[in-house]
Amino acid sequence: MKPRIHQVLFDFDGVLAHYRHEVRIAHLAAHAGCASERVREVLFLSGLETEYDSGAIDTAAYLGRLGEGLGAVVDEDAWLASRMAGSTAIDGVLERIAALHPALSLGVLTNNGVLMTHAIPRIVAPMASRIEGRVLTSGGLQMRKPAPATFTRALDVLGWEAGSTLFVDDKFTNVQGARDAGLHAETVTDARSFGKALKRYVFGPQTGW
Template sequence: MKPSIELLLLDVDGVLLDYQRSVRVRHLARSLCVDSAGVQQVLFESGLERRYDSGAIDTAAYLRTLSEGLQAEVSAARWIQARLAASRPHEDVVRRILALPASVRIGLLTNNGPLMAEVLRALLPTLCERVADGLLCSGALGGRKPDPVVYQRALHRLDAEPARTLFVDDLFTNVRGARQAGLQAETVRDGRSVGRVLKRHGLPG
């Protein structure tokens, strides 16, 4: 018999949010009056975004490098606005999560740098209020999913046991990494699949 779940740890993009990278690139390009291809190259193809997501550089260095690469000042506010424009909450999923009893702790674990926390507080205020200190960005943990060490660091921050933690993600590679770290983990795609997973683990879905 599996241990009862005390912590539900959720991926963000693909589970709680529908995220369109191309929309983000176009929005940032328009706001800076630069070419979209340049934003794509500096932000993603250069590896800058991945370095920020993994904690290799801090927010100040990230924004400075991005600004230098685009030859235009990218403020935190402008970055956040572009991310907001590209992200839409999966309302059915959010509603199911918020309906869970208060006895179930909720955490978020996203492969993003620390600036993403501000995006989530703007898009999902009620959920973030319930999550409180359980909003974890990979950049602040010094790695990225699916590295098992990232899950271990997340659970250390949350003072949670792997066997009593259920992690859900839309990417199986991240689910596999969580299982290697000892968590119970499942792949989900939408509100219905989230509901099925919750019920399978003894949670009201």
């Protein structure tokens, strides 16, 4: 008998959108008028991005240190523009999501900083209304996947039950963490694998797939 699912929790990068790291770096470099290598050093090699994604620093401190390192002001709009430039929604996945039962609750859990709560609905605009208020980040939770406690905390915030929640991620280690927390979980890397995963479950009050 197929498990009945009432909620679906999505990873973001690699599941709902393709992330092009170098495009984001180049966009920030153009904004700051510096070399891409400088952006890479300040944002990643220094550990700044990891600190922010882990919730160790807030958005103001993160943007302040980023701007100081690049020698230019980087406000939220500039940061969002660069992240959106490097992200492209996976249309085939969004089409399958749109066909899911309308009573199904949807959310996102991503290992990113809290600014992504603003970026994600813009990047996956067709499903924005269905994830409104349910975009959770490791920075906001101050916990990261794949720790099972991260999924437990996410479900507490969302008010969801583990046994009726499906989590999808492109990394198996995160899928395993979700399963350890009692969720149903599947590895999804594209529209085809997402479609195959959906067939293993029954969604909402009626069969959605």
